[in-house]
Amino acid sequence: MRLLLVTLLLFVNQNARGAIEQKQTVIEGAKASVLVDPELWNKKLIVVAHGYVPGDRPLLDPLNKNDQHFALFLESGWMVAATSYRRNGLIIRDAITDLELLYDWVVDEYDRPELTIVHGSSMGGMIVSLIAEQDQSRFDAALATGAALRLKEEKNPLALKHQPLIPLLFLSNRSEIKGPAAYQKKSLKNGKNAALWQVDRDGHVNLNTKERFQANQALELWLAKGEIELTRDGTIDMSPEKSGTELIDGVLNVPIRKIRKSYGNLTLDLIRSDLEAIGLKLGDRVKVTYQNQSHACLIGTSYGDVKVGEWVLFQRADGYYLLSRNFADAASTLGISLGDTIQLTLAEG
Incomplete structure (x- = not known):
């Protein structure tokens, strides 16, 4: 060797x-x-x-x-x-x-x-x-x-x-x-x-x-x-009861827990009850905002729920949500870093 x-x-x-x-x-x-x-x-x-x-x-x-x-x-x-x-x-x-x-x-x-x-x-x-x-x-x-x-x-x-x-x-x-x-x-x-x-x-x-x-x-x-x-x-539930997300005036302020360098996927400090607090559920669209950028995003179950380059938000097995662009880099697109905060709101229309 x-x-x-x-x-x-x-x-x-x-x-x-x-x-x-x-x-x-x-x-x-x-x-x-x-x-x-x-x-x-x-x-x-x-x-x-x-x-x-x-x-x-x-x-x-x-x-x-x-x-x-x-x-x-x-x-x-x-x-x-x-x-x-x-x-x-x-x-x-x-x-x-x-x-x-x-x-x-x-x-x-x-x-x-x-x-x-x-x-x-x-x-x-x-x-x-x-x-x-x-x-x-x-x-x-x-x-x-x-x-x-x-x-x-x-x-x-x-x-x-x-x-x-x-x-x-x-x-x-x-x-x-x-x-x-x-x-x-x-x-x-x-x-x-x-x-x-x-x-x-x-x-x-x-x-x-x-x-x-x-x-x-x-x-x-x-x-x-x-x-x-x-x-x-083989299912084991690990869903957390609390998250680091704050709800202020109808806006979810969500910290970034992890950035996967190889793909640019973002693990959010966000759980299902946070989304439910502003009336969001599976299949809805949410607006993702970071600094001066905003993107429409589907709340789905996996990457393949959206077309290449589109945004999807889905719950991972540990109970936290992942924000991704299908076959693209969400972190680079936003220019975001670990510990930064994004905003989630109801998408218009």
């Missing part, structure tokens, strides 16, 4: 149980990162296969030590490792290699894990499904969330065989269940088991950290006891 160490950074995040360490490096051009509490590490590893990122975007460190996405895993002693892949765009074959190189780097830096589960979302779900069909010396099980199973690279594409060789669990929203259901049916015909858990919520990979953690625990038990519920409801 050729390893180019461009930078090695250690970050410390004090918490109730210990100190989270982050290591960053570059492997074959891919930005790789690890999060772990060395004192808590139970020799278990999550390897993350991310989804599609447009080819013109810069490669970014895939992990953030302050992100709550993997907090439950870290608090439970897991190590989390991720890679940007060596390039963005539709990348599958090389992404598998990059994930293998990431695993090898973790072994060199820390030790060989006793258990490794690979997680993949959207395009990453296709990637980990293919990994599950390969003879493995690295990965013990695979969790595919919102798996985009129809994706194929133009040159030398890899095709699914529907014969997983390691435990494979699909965790899917009800609105994108068909692909994983077809995979499960074909795999059972081939004498292989693939589990499919449905989350009773619309959207694309609209899943929260408790639902992922629960599915991961099920894979652990599958490995330990050889049993799993092949189909079940």
Whole structure:
């Protein structure tokens, strides 16, 4: 393995149980990162296969030590490792290699894990499904969330065989269940088991950290006891009771909780009761205002509810709302920063 160490950074995040360490490096051009509490590490590893990122975007460190996405895993002693892949765009074959190189780097830096589960979302779900069909010396099980199973690279594409060789669990929203259901049916015909858990919520990979953690625990038990519920409801409600939004004279003043750099999507400190306070519901249009800009926005369930370039506001699995432009960059369009505030009002007409 050729390893180019461009930078090695250690970050410390004090918490109730210990100190989270982050290591960053570059492997074959891919930005790789690890999060772990060395004192808590139970020799278990999550390897993350991310989804599609447009080819013109810069490669970014895939992990953030302050992100709550993997907090439950870290608090439970897991190590989390991720890679940007060596390039963005539709990348599958090389992404598998990059994930293998990431695993090898973790072994060199820390030790060989006793258990490794690979997680993949959207395009990453296709990637980990293919990994599950390969003879493995690295990965013990695979969790595919919102798996985009129809994706194929133009040159030398890899095709699914529907014969997983390691435990494979699909965790899917009800609105994108068909692909994983077809995979499960074909795999059972081939004498292989693939589990499919449905989350009773619309959207694309609209899943929260408790639902992922629960599915991961099920894979652990599958490995330990050889049993799993092949189909079940995997929904867990995490809706918050309060938000940071203020209602002043019929205007919702909404803080920005998070900006996703790879897409420019904005997570708002906004919950359903805030919208209901000014009479807004699913299917309505809202006016989004920031400084001297205003945009009409649909309150929907997912990105695909609007045409390319249009604005959509929908509730995520953690109960907070996401503001997005379909296949465009909401943050760059607005010129907004983390902690800024936008205004939401009833759209005219």
